[in-house]
Amino acid sequence: MLTLEIVTPEARVYSDTVDTVVIPTTSGEVGILPGHIPLLTQVEAGELRVTKNGKDETLIIGEGFAEIENDRVSILAENAITEESIDEHAAEAARKRAEEALKNRDSMDEEEIERVEAALRFHVAQLARKLRGK
Secondary structure, X not given: OEEEEEEOOOOEEEEEEEOEEEEEEOOEEEEEOOOOOOEEEEEOOEEEEEEEOOEEEEEEEOXXXXXXXXXXXEEEEXXXXXXXXXXXXXXHHHHHHHHHHHOOHHHOOHHXXXXXXXXXXXXXXHHHHHHHHO
16 A cells, blocks of 8 residues: 655645556656555646546646655645536636736746646646546
8 A cells, every 4th residue: 555645735635545547747648556665756847637536536636746655655746636626617717817927928027927827737647637527
């Protein structure tokens, strides 16, 4: 078994023992099983998949970092949300706000552009998951 913990600046979003975890990283998806070698990797916004007792669960996470050590998976992310907590209308409104803000990228510094683009990827991932679930 693995111990998975997902923490954002606002809260601990997930904490449980699981069988497997698939993490979206900047170099592709990484599957984690018990006994995985120690790893520190950058997380990309997208779907994080968990398997526990033969059941699959999906969370949407924002950018951050994951550390795997001694069957413990710790993820520090800007945002994270469980699939059932996704509010499609709120995610769509946030996506539109981010796209609108990026139209004025000439007046934004590079850090602000990166922050808005990361938020956009997080909201698009939420919408994509909700649309697949319909």
